[in-house]
Amino acid sequence: MVKTKTKILVIDDDPKVSWILSESLASSFDFVAARDGIEGIQMVSTEKPDVILLDIKMPGMTGLEVLEKLNKMDSRPEVIMISGHGETNYIVESVRLGAANFINKPFEVKEVEIQINKVIEHSKLKKEVTELKKELQSKKVYDSFVGDSEAMFKVKAIIEQVANSELTVLIRGESGTGKEIVARSLHELSGRKDQPFVKVNCAAIPRDLLESELFGYEKGAFTGAHKNKQGRFELANMGTIFLDEIGDMPMELQSKLLQVLEQQEFVRVGGINNIHVDVRIICATNKNLEQAINQQSFRDDLFYRLNEITIFLPPLRDRKEDIPLLVNHFLDKYNKLYNKKFYQFTQEIINRLVSFDWPGNIRQLENMVKQVVVREDESIITELIDSARNQAINVSYPQPLYSSPQPVINSNPESDDFSLKNRVGKTVANEEKRLIAEVLSKTNWNRRKAADILQISYRSLLYKIKDYNLNVTK
Numbered sequence: 001m002v003k004t005k006t007k008i009l010v011i012d013d014d015p016k017v018s019w020i021l022s023e024s025l026a027s028s029f030d031f032v033a034a035r036d037g038i039e040g041i042q043m044v045s046t047e048k049p050d051v052i053l054l055d056i057k058m059p060g061m062t063g064l065e066v067l068e069k070l071n072k073m074d075s076r077p078e079v080i081m082i083s084g085h086g087e088t089n090y091i092v093e094s095v096r097l098g099a100a101n102f103i104n105k106p107f108e109v110k111e112v113e114i115q116i117n118k119v120i121e122h123s124k125l126k127k128e129v130t131e132l133k134k135e136l137q138s139k140k141v142y143d144s145f146v147g148d149s150e151a152m153f154k155v156k157a158i159i160e161q162v163a164n165s166e167l168t169v170l171i172r173g174e175s176g177t178g179k180e181i182v183a184r185s186l187h188e189l190s191g192r193k194d195q196p197f198v199k200v201n202c203a204a205i206p207r208d209l210l211e212s213e214l215f216g217y218e219k220g221a222f223t224g225a226h227k228n229k230q231g232r233f234e235l236a237n238m239g240t241i242f243l244d245e246i247g248d249m250p251m252e253l254q255s256k257l258l259q260v261l262e263q264q265e266f267v268r269v270g271g272i273n274n275i276h277v278d279v280r281i282i283c284a285t286n287k288n289l290e291q292a293i294n295q296q297s298f299r300d301d302l303f304y305r306l307n308e309i310t311i312f313l314p315p316l317r318d319r320k321e322d323i324p325l326l327v328n329h330f331l332d333k334y335n336k337l338y339n340k341k342f343y344q345f346t347q348e349i350i351n352r353l354v355s356f357d358w359p360g361n362i363r364q365l366e367n368m369v370k371q372v373v374v375r376e377d378e379s380i381i382t383e384l385i386d387s388a389r390n391q392a393i394n395v396s397y398p399q400p401l402y403s404s405p406q407p408v409i410n411s412n413p414e415s416d417d418f419s420l421k422n423r424v425g426k427t428v429a430n431e432e433k434r435l436i437a438e439v440l441s442k443t444n445w446n447r448r449k450a451a452d453i454l455q456i457s458y459r460s461l462l463y464k465i466k467d468y469n470l471n472v473t474k
C-alpha cells in the first residue's frame with residue numbers, strides 16, 4: 001500500500017512562506033496554500049489537511065479569528081501559528097484557543113519540520129489515548145453486569161445472542177433495573193464496539209429541541225442556527241444510538257424515526273438533502289407502550305419496528321437471589337472508589353436487604369450500599385430501609401409493563417382434562433400460536449425474517465405453521 005504523505009495547509013498572505021516550505025520539505029509533506037482566512041477555512045473542508053500553519057497577522061480575517069472559526073467545526077486539524085516579530089502577545093491567546101504550537105518568523109525550515117512532526121506525533125497519541133480510554137470503559141460494562149438468578153441468566157443469554165445482529169432491541173423494565181447497562185453491553189459485544197455509542201434521553205430534552213438534537217439542523221433553520229450542526233444520528237454513524245425513554249418521544253417525531261429505521265435516511269431540520277447513516281438502534285422505556293398505543297400517543301407501526309427483540313428486565317423484588325451478589329459488587333466498587341476498607345455486611349443486614357422490596361430496584365440498592373461505605377457504618381441500613389419503606393408506603397408499584405393475554409377457558413370441567421400439565425400445555429401452545437401468527441403478519445409472511453425475530457430455525461417455523469394450521473391472512 002502506498003503511504004500518503006501528511007498534508008499541510010499554509011494560510012498566509014505572504015506566498016513566499018508556502019513556496020519556501022514546499023521547495024524544501026516536498027519529500028516529507030504535501031503543501032497546499034491559501035492566501036487569506038476565508039479561502040483557508042474553505043480549503044480545510046476540500047483539502048482535509050492534517051496540519052495547518054496559520055499566520056497570525058493577515059489582512060481581512062486575522063489568524064486568531066480563523067482559529068476561532070476552525071474551533072466551531074466538528075473536528076479540525078492541529079494548528080501551528082506563525083507569528084511575526086513583536087506579536088508575542090498574540091501567542092498566549094492562540095494557545096488558549098487551542099493552537100498546538102507556534103513558530104516565529106523568520107524561521108528555519110528544519111525547525112518547521114520538527115514542529116510539524118511533533119504535532120503529528122502528539123495528535124496520534126491523543127487519538128490512541130482516547131481510543132484506549134473508550135475501550136477500557138466499554139470493556140467494564142458487561143463484566144460488571146451482575147446477576148445469576150434464572151431471570152438474569154436468560155437476559156444475559158439474549159444479550160449474547162442478539163448483540164452482534166443488526167436487530168433493533170427494545171429494553172423494558174421498571175426504573176433502576178439496569179436498562180442502560182444492557183444497552184451499553186449490547187453495543188460493547190457487537191461489531192460496532194469501536195464506533196460511537198450515543199445516548200439520547202428523549203424525556204430529558206425539551207420537545208421542540210429534540211428534533212434538531214436527533215437529526216441536526218442547517219444554518220438559518222431557526223433563530224440562533226448560525227451554522228450547520230450534526231444531530232446525534234450523524235454522530236452515531238457506524239455505531240449505536242440508544243434512545244432512552246422512547247415512550248416520551250412526541251408523536252410528530254415518531255414518523256421521522258420510523259423513516260430512519262426503514263431507510264436509514266433523514267433530512268436535517270431546515271435542510272433538503274437526505275442524509276444517509278448506518279446506525280444500530282436500541283431503545284428503552286419503563287412506560288406501558290401498549291397502553292400508549294391505545295391512547296394514540298405511540299404509533300403502533302413504530303412499536304412493531306422497534307420491537308424486533310424485547311429484553312425485559314424483571315424488578316429486583318422478583319430476583320432476590322441476586323441481592324447478595326449485587327451487594328458485594330457495589331461494596332467492591334465503592335470501597336475502591338472512595339479508598340475505604342468496609343468489605344462485609346453481617347448476615348442479619350443481608351437478610352434485611354433481601355427481605356426489602358426495592359421499589360427503586362438496583363439503583364436504590366446501589367445508593368444504599370454507597371452510603372454505608374462512605375460512612376463505614378452498616379447500622380444505618382436499618383434507618384435507610386425504614387425511611388425508604390415510609391416513602392414507598394403510598395407508592396404502588398408501577399403497572400406490569402405488559403401482561404400476556406389470558407387464554408379463554410371455555411370448557412366443561414366434567415369432560416375436560418383439568419390436569420395442571422394439560423392446562424399449562426394448552427396455554428403455552430395458544431400463546432405460541434398467537435405470537436407466531438402475529439410475527440408472520442407483521443413480516444408479511446416473510447418466513448425467514450419471522451424465524452429470525454422469533455429466534456427459531458426456519459425449519460421449525462415451517463413445522464409450527466403446519467402444526468398450528470396457520471394460513472396467510474391479508
Ligand SMILES: Nc1ncnc2c1ncn2[C@@H]1O[C@H](COP(=O)(O)OP(=O)(O)OP(=O)(O)O)[C@@H](O)[C@H]1O
Nearest residue numbers: 144145146147174175176177178179180181362363
Ligand atoms: N445487573 C446489574 N449489575 C450491576 N449493576 C447494575 C445492574 N443493573 C443495574 N445496575 C446499576 O444500577 C444503576 C441503575 O441502572 P440503569 O441506569 O441501567 O437503570 P435503568 O433501568 O436505565 O433506570 P431508569 O429507567 O431510571 O433510567 C446503574 O448504576 C447501574 O450500573
Ligand SMILES: [Mg+2]
Nearest residue numbers: 179180244284
Ligand atoms: Mg436509564
